[in-house]
Amino acid sequence: MQVRGAPLIGVAGVYGVALAMRMDASNDLLDAACAALCETRPTAVNLRRRVDQVRDVLIDLKPEARAERALQLAHQIAEEEVGLSQRIAAHGLALFEKAWHRKGERGRLEVLTHCNAGWLATVDWGTALAPVYLAHQKGIPVHVWVDETRPRNQGYLTAWELRQEGVPHTLIVDNAGGHLMQKGEVDLCIVGTDRTTAFGDVCNKVGTYLKALAAHDNKVPFYVAAPSSSIDWKIRDGMTEIPIEEREATEVHELSTNDAQGRRSVRVTPEGVNAKNYAFDVTPARLVSALVTERGVCPATAEGLLSLFPEGHR
Amino acid sequence: MQVRGAPLIGVAGVYGVALAMRMDASNDLLDAACAALCETRPTAVNLRRRVDQVRDVLIDLKPEARAERALQLAHQIAEEEVGLSQRIAAHGLALFEKAWHRKGERGRLEVLTHCNAGWLATVDWGTALAPVYLAHQKGIPVHVWVDETRPRNQGYLTAWELRQEGVPHTLIVDNAGGHLMQKGEVDLCIVGTDRTTAFGDVCNKVGTYLKALAAHDNKVPFYVAAPSSSIDWKIRDGMTEIPIEEREATEVHELSTNDAQGRRSVRVTPEGVNAKNYAFDVTPARLVSALVTERGVCPATAEGLLSLFPEGHR
Numbered sequence: 001m002q003v004r005g006a007p008l009i010g011v012a013g014v015y016g017v018a019l020a021m022r023m024d025a026s027n028d029l030l031d032a033a034c035a036a037l038c039e040t041r042p043t044a045v046n047l048r049r050r051v052d053q054v055r056d057v058l059i060d061l062k063p064e065a066r067a068e069r070a071l072q073l074a075h076q077i078a079e080e081e082v083g084l085s086q087r088i089a090a091h092g093l094a095l096f097e098k099a100w101h102r103k104g105e106r107g108r109l110e111v112l113t114h115c116n117a118g119w120l121a122t123v124d125w126g127t128a129l130a131p132v133y134l135a136h137q138k139g140i141p142v143h144v145w146v147d148e149t150r151p152r153n154q155g156y157l158t159a160w161e162l163r164q165e166g167v168p169h170t171l172i173v174d175n176a177g178g179h180l181m182q183k184g185e186v187d188l189c190i191v192g193t194d195r196t197t198a199f200g201d202v203c204n205k206v207g208t209y210l211k212a213l214a215a216h217d218n219k220v221p222f223y224v225a226a227p228s229s230s231i232d233w234k235i236r237d238g239m240t241e242i243p244i245e246e247r248e249a250t251e252v253h254e255l256s257t258n259d260a261q262g263r264r265s266v267r268v269t270p271e272g273v274n275a276k277n278y279a280f281d282v283t284p285a286r287l288v289s290a291l292v293t294e295r296g297v298c299p300a301t302a303e304g305l306l307s308l309f310p311e312g313h314r
Numbered sequence: 315m316q317v318r319g320a321p322l323i324g325v326a327g328v329y330g331v332a333l334a335m336r337m338d339a340s341n342d343l344l345d346a347a348c349a350a351l352c353e354t355r356p357t358a359v360n361l362r363r364r365v366d367q368v369r370d371v372l373i374d375l376k377p378e379a380r381a382e383r384a385l386q387l388a389h390q391i392a393e394e395e396v397g398l399s400q401r402i403a404a405h406g407l408a409l410f411e412k413a414w415h416r417k418g419e420r421g422r423l424e425v426l427t428h429c430n431a432g433w434l435a436t437v438d439w440g441t442a443l444a445p446v447y448l449a450h451q452k453g454i455p456v457h458v459w460v461d462e463t464r465p466r467n468q469g470y471l472t473a474w475e476l477r478q479e480g481v482p483h484t485l486i487v488d489n490a491g492g493h494l495m496q497k498g499e500v501d502l503c504i505v506g507t508d509r510t511t512a513f514g515d516v517c518n519k520v521g522t523y524l525k526a527l528a529a530h531d532n533k534v535p536f537y538v539a540a541p542s543s544s545i546d547w548k549i550r551d552g553m554t555e556i557p558i559e560e561r562e563a564t565e566v567h568e569l570s571t572n573d574a575q576g577r578r579s580v581r582v583t584p585e586g587v588n589a590k591n592y593a594f595d596v597t598p599a600r601l602v603s604a605l606v607t608e609r610g611v612c613p614a615t616a617e618g619l620l621s622l623f624p625e626g627h628r
Contacts, residue, residue, distance in 0.1 A: 210491070
């Protein structure tokens with residue numbers, strides 16, 4: 001958990017392979033490094049996808065050529081992720097413009113997001129936050145409701161990022177989003193994804209499913225910013241086919257604080273109490289209004305995804 | 315916020331009237347005290363209900379008789395709330411037994427609750443937790459998933475209470491309940507209510523609505539323990555007719571911890587970030603499987619409530 005955010009995890013994994021190849025560029029270490037890196041985070045597919053992509057190139061090269069090529073590929077993949085984010089920003093902007101127009105261009109465009117899918121989770125720009133930044137730059141008065149996102153409080157990161165970019169925002173606890181949607185205080189939701197199935201199910205930070213249910217119940221569009229690096233074409237059903245990472249209960253028991261006394265953990269549960277910590281949940285495709293990919297916006301269906309990514313058939 | 319839990323707030327309010335009458339039993343102070351007490355907490359109806367009940371008796375008495383009568387009434391209402399909890403326990407037990415039977419009496423009966431509606435929120439027993447305690451006493455192997463319930467972390471209280479009673483339980487963040495229901499790890503949900511409308515809408519701690527949506531989506535029964543003291547017969551539509559208390563943003567920014575260094579507040583959000591803190595939300599009757607009252611279990615409808623409380627017509 002030193003690196004977080006599916007796209008950034010993928011890029012970091014590739015740099016990890018490059019580092020391993022500087023130590024020892026044998027087939028054995030190549031395979032061992034790839035396997036070890038992929039095991040660190042079971043849910044996000046970007047990691048496996050990117051590591052496999054690099055391994056497939058390196059395995060056909062002579063060992064002495066691997067270290068340099070691995071580093072080249074890592075730089076190239078990092079640049080590619082920046083490009084994906086920029087194109088997601090552009091395609092997402094069209095959705096934001098439509099929502100703003102539908103609202104009569106009055107007041108603020110109220111956006112709700114969960115977790116952090118901004119530049120702290122990618123190489124630059126972000127996925128879910130990329131269209132937020134672009135809409136803000138284009139003069140749409142965006143305001144973001146930032147879910148706290150227990151237990152790791154990634155809302156802290158999102159609020160911090162938005163502040164750096166000058167985007168108005170308000171932090172709320174994870175329990176509050178449903179009430180806001182009931183009261184008409186949310187015009188659209190947008191979140192990232194750690195893994196998207198070929199049929200449009202979305203696995204993202206735990207709690208995403210609850211917000212998707214509330215959006216559906218209140219007819220609020222629920223968008224998922226899904227770079228193709230997050231799509232796992234091999235699986236259809238997110239509920240049964242995606243392993244959900246279970247993390248240390250410590251994350252529930254302890255919270256980080258950073259004040260005048262410095263950064264430290266404090267206990268927030270009674271001593272002796274058990275806790276469980278499931279890190280992700282699956283939002284079924286039926287609750288997703290649209291996927292925002294680098295090639296455009298599509299319905300969260302197999303047909304929708306294949307219309308933009310015909311190569312997904314392979 | 316020295317007193318919490320709708321039933322306990324109601325009882326505390328009545329003792330507040332009794333104290334006021336000891337100071338000055340005039341009509342003026344009686345009205346001023348009742349008004350001031352009711353204004354402290356706008357959402358729960360028990361407070362207004364109980365204070366009005368006592369005021370209606372006292373106003374017809376001579377001032378010199380009021381202080382003693384007020385205290386008698388307070389004791390009587392406290393006892394009455396204990397009786398309500400015990401009868402809710404008995405009627406709720408039938409639902410727990412049915413769920414346990416439906417499960418083939420194997421494993422554990424998995425119950426999810428939000429906030430704290432146990433004896434810390436009432437005079438004794440509790441509302442939502444009353445059937446849990448009784449089922450546990452009757453030998454049903456109940457296990458409770460305890461929602462953390464940000465921002466005030468009332469899950470701390472629930473976990474602590476359950477531990478005192480020896481009921482197995484696991485604390486989870488508010489984001490996790492949907493995932494558990496998707497995975498079949500919850501057999502039933504039960505929560506309390508701060509105000510129930512004549513048509514069965516339920517206003518309870520913020521986030522309750524999200525769990526009700528997840529229960530509905532996964533066909534998990536969602537029960538609300540609703541003593542008649544929580545029913546507001548004058549209103550129908552919870553969404554438009556119940557004022558939602560907005561509390562200090564400090565509750566979102568700061569968290570209480572209680573460890574070796576003692577009880578203190580720590581900051582958990584970045585400096586300079588805005589936060590909003592809505593304390594309750596409304597769960598529409600359509601998402602409530604049944605209401606558990608002191609007179610029995612009924613559908614969350616006007617007809618259901620009137621079948622048990624025909625006097626609600628008045």
